[in-house]
Amino acid sequence: MRAEYSSPTAMPKLLVVDDQPLFIQTMHEIFRDQYEIFMARNGEQALAQAGRLCPDLILLDLNMPDISGMEVCQRLKQNPALADIPVLFVTAEEDFESESLALEAGGADYITKPVNPAVVRARVRTHLTLKAQADQLRALAYLDGLTGVANRRYFDQHLDAEWARSQRHHMPLSLILLDIDFFKTYNDHLGHIAGDQCLKAVAGALQALPKRGHDFVARYGGEEFVVLLADCDLPCALRKAAALQEAVAQLAIQHPASTVSELVTISLGVASTVAGAAHTAGELLDAADRQLYAAKQAGRNRISPAADHAGTAGSTPP
Ligand SMILES: [Mg+2]
Structure with a gap:
């Protein structure tokens, strides 16, 4: 449970995690007009960036050389301060088993490479909307309506x-x-x-x-x-x-x-x-x-x- 809720007027922060710079570059092209983009090249960096930035959404590569995307996601979900951030897995794996494991690990969605720009845009927008709504509900549930301090x-x-x-x-x-x-x-x-x-x-x-x-x-x-x-x-x-x-x-x-x-x-x-x-x-x-x-x-x-x-x-x- 976080004390701060993202302001609806701020540009949402997107963290893109992938060991391939080309993919990060592609995501940057697709999203740079709408979101603030941050990047990480491996699992370790991803966890550090997530803790520092508290992004609104994470696009996470499933296959990386150090810590797998699956493990990164599990660790995020174990941290109460980061557990509410939606994680969208992006991967070249198309088998159902990878997909179901990724979703079980706490992933909000699963997108296969090569990504279609319109599809990835729509899915990111959907999850950001859900996240903003959930943040609002949490604020209503945890803040005092009159004074705005914690309840x-x-x-x-x-x-x-x-x-x-x-x-x-x-x-x-x-x-x-x-x-x-x-x-x-x-x-x-x-x-x-x-x-x-x-x-x-x-x-x-x-x-x-x-x-x-x-x-x-x-x-x-x-x-x-x-x-x-x-x-x-x-x-x-x-x-x-x-x-x-x-x-x-x-x-x-x-x-x-x-x-x-x-x-x-x-x-x-x-x-x-x-x-x-x-x-x-x-x-x-x-x-x-x-x-x-x-x-x-x-x-x-x-x-x-x-x-x-x-x-x-x-x-x-x-
Ligand atoms: Mg990879």
Whole structure:
């Protein structure tokens, strides 16, 4: 599952993989007006290019001297970040067995050489359309419709993956759960349209903060957001929490009914693992939730950190 979806206006990226330069040249002639063309001359290059470019479609030669097209395809399908890219096999093999094996390996289509330009064009166009539609469905399924940040479903998957990754690499993982203070009264006073605008603005501010590679922002529910910070210990997470609090303050959205500020503010619960601690992702989430509750109880518009996700009582900064 990828976080980025291709923009419909960008020129689709095509990766052409073949050990014969002449074939790549032919594909280039056929497609250069419509697509951005990239090339690889062997399986190793193909995998490297795919990882770097995340192309929209791959035309893959079945027979190559190093890694076969079949194996390249299998490896692509095993990588969650690349598995959704349609692979069209192109080959001189015309037997049914090669064709069925290629399709079983995850190929979306099978085209025989010598290729007919009109046919290869039509098939590529069809698979790009299907890919764009699938990307849109994935975006609908994984992004929050109002704010455009990741939704709860995406977060749940992402948390499991990041948890496993942090355990594997013995890295700390931190989580910030935050919530807009007195959001219900904000809605009651200004109406739901203003409430929605406030949610969008806060989501935008959270998303706009400088990110390190694996920082992840999601709408957790209602007026609650979650920020997952990979390879980030508690001091690192507290710096991030302070920056989030400041970013929301900088929005300077008037709140007519808050008892802690004239502006919209947030409360933040922060939890962090100790590298290698053998607990669960659920415990980390629970610890952040308890700290969010503590921040609310302590008066809102503040950060409450837990030193360890096992649940030591949080202290509230002055
Ligand atoms: Mg070949």
